[in-house]
Amino acid sequence: MPEFKDQLGQVFTFEKAPSRIVSLVPSQTEMLYDLGLEEQLVGITKFCVHPFHLKSTKKIVGGTKKVHVEKIRLLQPDIIICNKEENTPEIVASLRGIAPVWVTEIVTLEDSLEMISQLGMLFNRRTEARKWIDKINHAKQDFDRFVKDVPIRKAAYFIWKNPWMAVGSDNFINEMLSTNRFANIYSDKGRYPEVHIQKIRIQGDPEIVFLSSEPYPFNEQDAFEVGRCTHHAKVVFVDGEMFSWYGTRLVKAFAYFRQLQERIS
Template structure:
């Protein structure tokens, strides 16, 4: 028997290692796979697109904000993996009637490493977890050396249109922006509240006037028309389409993200 505490501060006691896993978090589905837990994963969301073959081999139980409770119950899971940002507290409370719900909460790189370490303990995959933590730490150190002499660039990171919404402070995206020496004009901007505020793009010039406008590939499919429209509300900003998974996915994706950030920096330069 072991008792472990999730990142929401809830202690959970396990008499045996959980064998049947339902994941409600796309990035953490990828992490579970990378830890060697493919056979244990019985249910995923429709947004769990990595690895690609899961969509045909695993049961789809809905989305991240709207799940099919009966489908999950019939899968007889031992544990359900949820995330504070991706899933609502109402979903977590309802699913707790089925089995243990382990909630992750990732804002910083340290939070991400803690999650991987926790999964190693939870699923008896400590060696695999340590290997991935080492890979991430190595890639992180390498990128810090790469970026140290780069100038700070003011940016705005858009995640949605109609209405326009951005990533602000207190988000994992913002942490990765800072890592890239991108100064987010909406980080702790007193004009806007919340982590993903709706913004008035016509006021971008007076609220920070970014050097670069970043348009994320997810969750909204931005187009050239959006890029043109946003460009009109800055003095000189370049508009760059970026891979949203690299800026917002937790878990093992960070290893690929650091390599992607190098290419992005070179593209911007």
């Protein structure tokens, strides 16, 4: 019986490829669809918005931090796909009595490519996985050539208000900031630090401040509030999916990053 290992090192054995999948991570739901597994997907979260039609054709089993365990149980899944950051240890533990729970851990681009490869093997979609990995690598190489002469600029990336929370280190968004040649002023403050924007000048004085479209709905007043605490920083609203969604979304993300660089240059 073939063995498979997830990114936490857990070993799984399956007699055949799982054919009933519950996905509790939006970016991974999109990736599974792109690997040709739409028919096998039986349950998704309310945040799984790509592709849009899945919300009307698949069972919604809750969010990423709070799931309806009984709804998942009734779907009789062969496997449940989670992520170490997106889903809590309590959720993972509560689901292990229903089906094997595969957990991904994504911090770097390499982690994302490994995940695509692993799930391609698990679901007998090796060819499709290889095509997407090649597309992402090509897009990344093209973008690297585009930004190689762009100067490194200090930046802050906010994801929440009340309290203000920024992106720190050891997460995928910080990896994408680095890829864009942005030096994160909060990279030494933990993963998602609470910060006082009134101290932003002494904490790094960024040239650019990003306000993400998710999970908090920032508005123009928020941009004004944080902007006046800086030393003439440019405040930019950005598509949070492009910075935080891993998997096949990366092909679109690198095209978006190119447009963003042109916008702020």
